[in-house]
Amino acid sequence: QVQLVESGGGLVQAGGSLRLSCAASGRTFSDYAMGWFRQAPGKEREFVGTINWNGVSTFYADSVKGRFTISRDNAKNMVYLQMNGLKPDDTAVYYCAAAYGRFWYSGEKSYGSWGQGTQVTVSS
Numbered sequence: 001q002v003q004l005v006e007s008g009g010g011l012v013q014a015g016g017s018l019r020l021s022c023a024a025s026g027r028t029f030s031d032y033a034m035g036w037f038r039q040a041p042g043k044e045r046e047f048v049g050t051i052n053w054n055g056v057s058t059f060y061a062d063s064v065k066g067r068f069t070i071s072r073d074n075a076k077n078m079v080y081l082q083m084n085g086l087k088p089d090d091t092a093v094y095y096c097a098a099a100y101g102r103f104w105y106s107g108e109k110s111y112g113s114w115g116q117g118t119q120v121t122v123s124s
């Protein structure tokens with residue numbers, strides 16, 4: 001299991017930016033694809049984006065494509081989610097997750113390790 005801890009959430013006005021960070025420990029970080037998911041109040045958790053083991057390949061949900069960017073630093077065991085052009089609909093708890101494997105994965109069931117989540121609130 002990989003232990004994951006998210007940080008960087010907060011309150012921001014619509015149109016603003018936030019960068020979420022996720023610190024990983026416990027296993028060889030580069031053995032894992034990483035993903036970001038989110039869950040809004042009253043809704044199911046949904047896929048946001050994913051990045052492969054070396055950061056070369058990423059994939060995003062249509063709802064965030066062009067606004068959000070995932071990156072990783074394997075030397076620091078960190079993955080990031082840069083969120084620009086935030087909208088009130090982006091309000092949710094954001095989760096970092098790890099999937100063993102070198103490709104990227106958009107399905108929640110591929111991920112075996114999850115962080116505790118960080119709240120992002122976008123005001124209109």
